[in-house]
Amino acid sequence: MPARGAAEAVGAFKASLQRSLDCVTDAVLTVAGGYYPSPQPHVATLNRGLRVALRGPRRVGLIASLQYRVVELPGQRGLWSPRTVDYVYGLTDAQRREILAYHRHPDGHPIAWPHLHVGPGSGADQAALSHKAHLPTGRVALEDVVRLAITEFDVPPRRAGWEAALAQARREEP
Numbered sequence: 816m817p818a819r820g821a822a823e824a825v826g827a828f829k830a831s832l833q834r835s836l837d838c839v840t841d842a843v844l845t846v847a848g849g850y851y852p853s854p855q856p857h858v859a860t861l862n863r864g865l866r867v868a869l870r871g872p873r874r875v876g877l878i879a880s881l882q883y884r885v886v887e888l889p890g891q892r893g894l895w896s897p898r899t900v901d902y903v904y905g906l907t908d909a910q911r912r913e914i915l916a917y918h919r920h921p922d923g924h925p926i927a928w929p930h931l932h933v934g935p936g937s938g939a940d941q942a943a944l945s946h947k948a949h950l951p952t953g954r955v956a957l958e959d960v961v962r963l964a965i966t967e968f969d970v971p972p973r974r975a976g977w978e979a980a981l982a983q984a985r986r987e988e989p
Contacts, residue, residue, distance in 0.1 A: 818894070
């Protein structure tokens with residue numbers, strides 16, 4: 816979703832992510848002043864970083880935060896786009912225990928590749944699989960976690976056309 820200005824690009828990025836989140840919650844994604852290029856990543860958080868309870872029989876919760884940089888696209892002078900550089904997306908059980916969490920934190924963290932944590936809320940044998948294990952994944956988008964909540968954790972979608980909304984957001988993703 817390149818745009819002629821950095822602020823416009825971030826606005827479109829935030830709107831796309833919010834449309835995805837709207838499929839399962841009315842909680843708001845906040846971008847705190849991150850509408851300009853900076854050597855330091857900007858932060859976007861859902862519900863100020865706090866767990867959002869989702870509807871449905873399993874009473875799962877969603878946690879989501881990401882960091883992004885606003886970059887000028889190579890060879891396309893004047894076109895700007897946000898790039899996600901770090902994320903933490905998680906689902907919790909009704910007791911607020913982590914079921915699973917997708918992480919990517921390449922800058923200054925010993926585990927730089929995208930990975931999955933399987934937590935105690937999953938019911939997995941924690942003696943066999945430590946919740947601290949870093950199971951490699953590819954890059955995971957917030958839209959993927961929203962889809963997972965709906966299709967695998969019985970969270971009822973809040974809007975008709977949620978599949979199309981998530982597919983569109985995935986296409987728009989920088």
